[in-house]
Amino acid sequence: MIRTTDDPLCHQFPCTADSFKLYLDGTPAHPWNKAATKVFVASFCVKYTHHAANKAEAHFKVHIDTLIRRYRAQEVAKGNPNAKDVAKKKNRKNARKLLEDRRKTVGQIPELREHSWVIDHLGAAGMSSDESSTEHGVKIYRIKKKYWRAAELGPFLHGIDRVTAQYKNVTTSKGSQRYLWLSGGEQSTGGVAMPGLPVNFYDAEWLTNLQTHMKPAYNSLEIDPVEHPLIHHPVIQE
Numbered sequence: 001m002i003r004t005t006d007d008p009l010c011h012q013f014p015c016t017a018d019s020f021k022l023y024l025d026g027t028p029a030h031p032w033n034k035a036a037t038k039v040f041v042a043s044f045c046v047k048y049t050h051h052a053a054n055k056a057e058a059h060f061k062v063h064i065d066t067l068i069r070r071y072r073a074q075e076v077a078k079g080n081p082n083a084k085d086v087a088k089k090k091n092r093k094n095a096r097k098l099l100e101d102r103r104k105t106v107g108q109i110p111e112l113r114e115h116s117w118v119i120d121h122l123g124a125a126g127m128s129s130d131e132s133s134t135e136h137g138v139k140i141y142r143i144k145k146k147y148w149r150a151a152e153l154g155p156f157l158h159g160i161d162r163v164t165a166q167y168k169n170v171t172t173s174k175g176s177q178r179y180l181w182l183s184g185g186e187q188s189t190g191g192v193a194m195p196g197l198p199v200n201f202y203d204a205e206w207l208t209n210l211q212t213h214m215k216p217a218y219n220s221l222e223i224d225p226v227e228h229p230l231i232h233h234p235v236i237q238e
Contacts, residue, residue, distance in 0.1 A: 020036065095125070098127045102119045111236050112233070125194060150230075195222050198228040199223050
């Protein structure tokens with residue numbers, strides 16, 4: 001498998017079984033990678049006739065997604081500015097999608113409506129840097145905790161996400177999909193802390209250091225001293 005620096009669709013040669021390439025600067029849905037998937041599945045099913053083509057295709061798409069994520073991580077680690085820009089754009093896109101899904105869910109589920117203002121106030125900038133992938137039929141989110149957020153805020157928001165997943169499974173014909181949130185132990189250091197949130201939404205240690213060493217910055221947060229419970233209605237917790 002060869003990574004091409006330019007969009008392969010600019011070239012005249014097609015992807016074949018004898019000259020097989022994946023476009024790791026693209027996405028699994030890029031036309032080149034979609035064509036490469038068809039080439040792989042056709043060759044695979046000729047050799048392994050007992051395998052269903054649709055299952056082979058699904059597994060290979062997961063494989064492409066994994067390769068792309070690893071490649072991008074390597075490029076970021078090397079200091080490749082283009083890779084960093086791509087990663088930032090993807091994080092912003094994921095954050096906007098998370099915000100949109102969470103707003104819709106808390107607006108539709110009566111037991112969650114009391115938290116609507118929380119989602120609105122956090123905004124896209126307050127969403128965690130969750131990287132998603134699908135592995136063996138399970139949608140996996142690898143969580144990078146924002147440096148200023150309390151550890152309890154993540155599980156609280158992911159409770160809303162689980163309701164979102166269940167709602168989507170009921171209202172679509174694609175069938176159910178399992179979801180798993182994994183804490184990678186990583187911390188997102190970018191961005192700025194969102195002001196005006198309840199005091200228990202902030203990391204206590206970070207808040208104490210800020211209050212001690214950067215009083216003006218602490219005051220500019222205009223923290224709400226009244227805590228908002230980071231627990232869900234019993235119906236949601238089931």
